[in-house]
Amino acid sequence: MGGDHGPSVVAPGVARAVKDGLAARFLLHGDPAALEAALARLPTIAGRVEIRPAERVIGADEKPAQAMRRGKGSSMWNAVESVKAGEAAACVSAGNTGALMAISKLALRMTSGMERPALVVSWPTPRGHTAVLDVGANISCDARRLVEFAIMGAAFHHAVHGSRRATVGLLNVGSEDEKGHEEVREANRILREMTLELDYVGFVEGDDIPKGSVDVVVTDGFTGNVALKTGEGLARYFRGELRRTFSSGPFAQLGAAIASTALRRMAERLDAPNGGPFLGLNGIVVKSHGGADARGFATAIRLAAGLATSDFVAQIDRNLRAMTAAMPTTNDMAGERTKA
Amino acid sequence: MGGDHGPSVVAPGVARAVKDGLAARFLLHGDPAALEAALARLPTIAGRVEIRPAERVIGADEKPAQAMRRGKGSSMWNAVESVKAGEAAACVSAGNTGALMAISKLALRMTSGMERPALVVSWPTPRGHTAVLDVGANISCDARRLVEFAIMGAAFHHAVHGSRRATVGLLNVGSEDEKGHEEVREANRILREMTLELDYVGFVEGDDIPKGSVDVVVTDGFTGNVALKTGEGLARYFRGELRRTFSSGPFAQLGAAIASTALRRMAERLDAPNGGPFLGLNGIVVKSHGGADARGFATAIRLAAGLATSDFVAQIDRNLRAMTAAMPTTNDMAGERTKA
Numbered sequence: 001m002g003g004d005h006g007p008s009v010v011a012p013g014v015a016r017a018v019k020d021g022l023a024a025r026f027l028l029h030g031d032p033a034a035l036e037a038a039l040a041r042l043p044t045i046a047g048r049v050e051i052r053p054a055e056r057v058i059g060a061d062e063k064p065a066q067a068m069r070r071g072k073g074s075s076m077w078n079a080v081e082s083v084k085a086g087e088a089a090a091c092v093s094a095g096n097t098g099a100l101m102a103i104s105k106l107a108l109r110m111t112s113g114m115e116r117p118a119l120v121v122s123w124p125t126p127r128g129h130t131a132v133l134d135v136g137a138n139i140s141c142d143a144r145r146l147v148e149f150a151i152m153g154a155a156f157h158h159a160v161h162g163s164r165r166a167t168v169g170l171l172n173v174g175s176e177d178e179k180g181h182e183e184v185r186e187a188n189r190i191l192r193e194m195t196l197e198l199d200y201v202g203f204v205e206g207d208d209i210p211k212g213s214v215d216v217v218v219t220d221g222f223t224g225n226v227a228l229k230t231g232e233g234l235a236r237y238f239r240g241e242l243r244r245t246f247s248s249g250p251f252a253q254l255g256a257a258i259a260s261t262a263l264r265r266m267a268e269r270l271d272a273p274n275g276g277p278f279l280g281l282n283g284i285v286v287k288s289h290g291g292a293d294a295r296g297f298a299t300a301i302r303l304a305a306g307l308a309t310s311d312f313v314a315q316i317d318r319n320l321r322a323m324t325a326a327m328p329t330t331n332d333m334a335g336e337r338t339k340a
Numbered sequence: 341m342g343g344d345h346g347p348s349v350v351a352p353g354v355a356r357a358v359k360d361g362l363a364a365r366f367l368l369h370g371d372p373a374a375l376e377a378a379l380a381r382l383p384t385i386a387g388r389v390e391i392r393p394a395e396r397v398i399g400a401d402e403k404p405a406q407a408m409r410r411g412k413g414s415s416m417w418n419a420v421e422s423v424k425a426g427e428a429a430a431c432v433s434a435g436n437t438g439a440l441m442a443i444s445k446l447a448l449r450m451t452s453g454m455e456r457p458a459l460v461v462s463w464p465t466p467r468g469h470t471a472v473l474d475v476g477a478n479i480s481c482d483a484r485r486l487v488e489f490a491i492m493g494a495a496f497h498h499a500v501h502g503s504r505r506a507t508v509g510l511l512n513v514g515s516e517d518e519k520g521h522e523e524v525r526e527a528n529r530i531l532r533e534m535t536l537e538l539d540y541v542g543f544v545e546g547d548d549i550p551k552g553s554v555d556v557v558v559t560d561g562f563t564g565n566v567a568l569k570t571g572e573g574l575a576r577y578f579r580g581e582l583r584r585t586f587s588s589g590p591f592a593q594l595g596a597a598i599a600s601t602a603l604r605r606m607a608e609r610l611d612a613p614n615g616g617p618f619l620g621l622n623g624i625v626v627k628s629h630g631g632a633d634a635r636g637f638a639t640a641i642r643l644a645a646g647l648a649t650s651d652f653v654a655q656i657d658r659n660l661r662a663m664t665a666a667m668p669t670t671n672d673m674a675g676e677r678t679k680a
Binding site for chain 2: 136173205207210227228232234238245248251254259263
């Protein structure tokens with residue numbers, strides 16, 4: 001029911017994903033009348049879709065705390081619960097992000113040691129996609145949290161972008177070991193010493209994200225959010241400049257018309273794929289952009305299906321256990337350092 | 341003598357700045373033979389330039405500590421000293437950044453309370469330029485430091501980009517007062533309460549930088565460096581994609597040829613202007629990109645001249661004093677908060 005367009009995008013999104021070859025079945029949670037109306041126009045997916053009536057819908061402006069208190073029985077709540085109950089392999093929603101995160105955390109719980117889910121984006125690069133995390137959920141991160149992001153980012157890239165063993169870099173202001181603040185230096189030391197299912201390459205800088213130097217860029221949620229939004233803003237600025245340039249006179253307009261196919265392909269390459277999972281949950285929940293169209297929603301569905309059919313959750317769990325076994329807890333670490 | 345090209349760019353850069361109407365005189369510090377050779381081809385500026393012989397040149401890979409210990413008598417050292425002695429109103433160098441900052445700090449000293457210079461960049465936006473600072477010198481910043489950046493950024497934007505009273509935003513992951521970590525929340529509170537020569541608008545997000553929502557965006561050196569390098573990398577990626585797009589087939593090539601004038605103008609708009617001052621020094625020192633050409637070096641010279649003929653240093657000093665008078669020192673602040 002969520003997002004700017006509700007079932008009128010979700011249902012065609014399902015149809016699109018099926019048409020693209022996804023062999024999945026779908027539970028659609030929400031208002032039966034609205035869902036039936038949206039499905040009526042899509043006979044091809046009738047056999048794959050089951051409507052699960054829900055009493056209410058969580059609004060776009062409801063606070064997470066409100067959603068947790070009063071969300072029971074809503075379409076979002078039921079969708080997450082269906083993952084918990086093992087009825088669904090993954091949940092996809094275009095609804096209220098804060099509410100979805102709060103309900104997911106409450107219903108599915110975090111994997112060991114994590115406090116709140118991390119958010120990851122797939123950044124388009126000349127070499128494919130670089131996963132950047134955290135992009136906003138965890139504002140301040142100690143070294144241990146950054147190592148957890150490395151583990152989750154590597155599992156994500158492996159499951160979604162097919163890297164055999166993901167290369168991981170830690171975002172910093174320079175590449176030398178003594179650069180940056182205490183948290184990144186400590187995380188750098190731990191990642192160098194620890195044996196995990198990833199290839200740690202050391203510190204990377206901001207320009208390594210669009211360059212695609214590594215499969216995964218790890219940073220705290222404050223820096224990652226600023227980098228992501230700066231990048232999104234710059235992409236919009238760039239598209240605006242292109243439009244301005246190609247409407248600046250008759251020659252520019254003619255040039256754009258002649259090169260239009262190549263320009264449209266470029267615009268598609270520059271688009272980040274829709275959908276991001278909440279990482280660190282005992283289950284798969286993917287958030288679609290609220291404004292996504294059917295094509296975008298289908299991308300989020302395929303992402304969720306890719307994660308569900310992969311080793312994703314198990315790989316994260318396996319590596320978090322290896323990390324915990326190899327290092328003392330965060331509280332002990334300060335003591336260990338003092339003693340050393 | 342500094343930068344990738346030395347006098348062969350610096351001397352034509354001076355000529356270019358003069359040709360563009362800058363009524364200044366120049367002291368060129370360095371190897372007399374090399375400087376004379378470069379000037380021989382530029383008779384138009386002979387009357388405005390004086391060569392100051394220096395015994396040695398600081399290398400591109402010398403460490404700051406090394407440059408401070410052994411730099412005396414070098415062209416860079418003498419150039420900064422000429423500002424200290426009042427012989428020059430400003431110093432411009434394309435040489436070793438770390439050495440230039442260390443020597444400038446040693447010779448000119450910081451204004452009250454500052455520990456090290458802040459670095460600012462002018463980010464091109466649809467509305468002009470947004471000054472972003474700090475972009476790398478101060479990795480961890482408390483609230484007081486962020487307020488100092490707001491003061492210096494506003495003075496910079498006023499002097500260089502002509503804003504009457506600069507609008508200032510504090511970079512964060514959301515616009516509500518409770519967002520972000522302790523340092524930005526505290527700086528937000530101080531900036532709201534204090535009367536300074538700037539218009540504080542509150543929190544801004546990453547996409548407000550390329551949007552040009554405010555004249556000045558304030559952040560710590562870690563976040564600012566990541567945002568700047570991500571932006572630079574993304575601009576390179578866009579340029580690469582454009583090249584790829586316009587060579588992808590005969591129609592694309594023809595379109596690019598027909599629209600070439602408009603495309604070239606766009607490329608110029610996307611370029612950040614060359615040259616950044618070290619903020620917080622008792623004097624004006626501008627760092628040019630090492631790889632700048634004569635046009636770029638002339639831009640850095642004009643920037644230095646603009647700062648030198650403005651109220652820049654006095655405005656910073658005036659506002660830092662107002663800030664210090666209105667707030668307890670950083671060490672006292674924690675105590676004040678506890679008592680409150």
